[in-house]
Amino acid sequence: MKVYQDLVERVLDNGVRKQNRTGTDTISSFSEFYKIDLNDGFPLLTTKKVPFRSVILELLWYLRGEDHIRWLRDEKDCHIWDAWADEDGHVGPIYPVMWRKFPYFEETEIDLEGNAGKVKKRVYEKKEFDQIRHAVDTIKNNPESRRIVINAWHPGLIDQMALPPCHVMFIFNVSNGRLNCHLTQRSGDIALGIPFNMACYAALTMTIAKLTGLEPGFFAHTIVDAHIYVNHIDGLKEQLKREPRAMPELQISGEDIDELDLEHFRLLNYDPHPRIPFEVAV
């Protein structure tokens, strides 16, 4: 994909070397953006083999709403999140919880009989907000809405999260019968994370488009700190030498978001260059 090659080149050309908490320096570029038309094909890189199964499993795991990785790690044998989990698989209230069970409090007043007669007391009930279900319902019922926002950042809970969310907020937008998605990512690992993130959100957008009777539109992606870990530079330069091939096709069978499984996603005509191993910075 040319947009990815261009992104890698911009970060290498314009980025500055930065230290960070992982101990592996990055070449970092502030505020990068690209936009792809999902009608051109499914954006799974062809300049290296990206593990499609892991991409879809990660998306399905986000949709499960759990605060642990036991399904992903133990049932599905996918290990991309292992390094951030404890022995029980616990990762805290990260994406799955924020997407499906965003916590909030509902305030009500109740009347109490006190010594001095009736008194009002405020009570707070803990509730969970399903942002994905709300987005699907709004896309169906009020597609012109400009408020179809899903937010994974919860300042009060960051300390409980194994890793503060990187893809922090996304917005759906319906134009001309097409479903667009814009993702804002605060921090993006160009070699490892971004290929997963772009395919994951493309698959999510295509899934929700199918469910709501729309055509897929654009996936647009803003990456605030777009960085290349210095030990990934050689692998990415190798990728730049490779000629991008035709984008594969993704077929989705149209199940509801709570019924989806791996078998509902079929990847066709994926013919990538060989895998390039990159070490993940923890």
Ligand SMILES: Nc1nc(=O)c2c([nH]1)NC[C@@H]1CN(c3ccc(C(=O)N[C@@H](CCC(=O)O)C(=O)O)cc3)CN21
């Ligand atoms: N430094 C860093 N970069 C990331 O991209 C990242 C994190 N940390 N922390 C949280 C998640 C975990 N993500 C990951 C973690 C590992 C792979 C990875 O190892 N991918 C390999 C093979 C995976 C497989 O075969 O299933 C790859 O070749 O893409 C990818 C994304 C993305 N995120």
Ligand SMILES: O=c1ccn([C@H]2C[C@H](O)[C@@H](COP(=O)(O)O)O2)c(=O)[nH]1
């Ligand atoms: O989906 C993801 C998750 C993580 N990343 C990358 C971005 C950074 O390299 C690290 C997170 O480190 P912070 O210090 O918290 O920014 O993980 C990604 O690209 N995509």
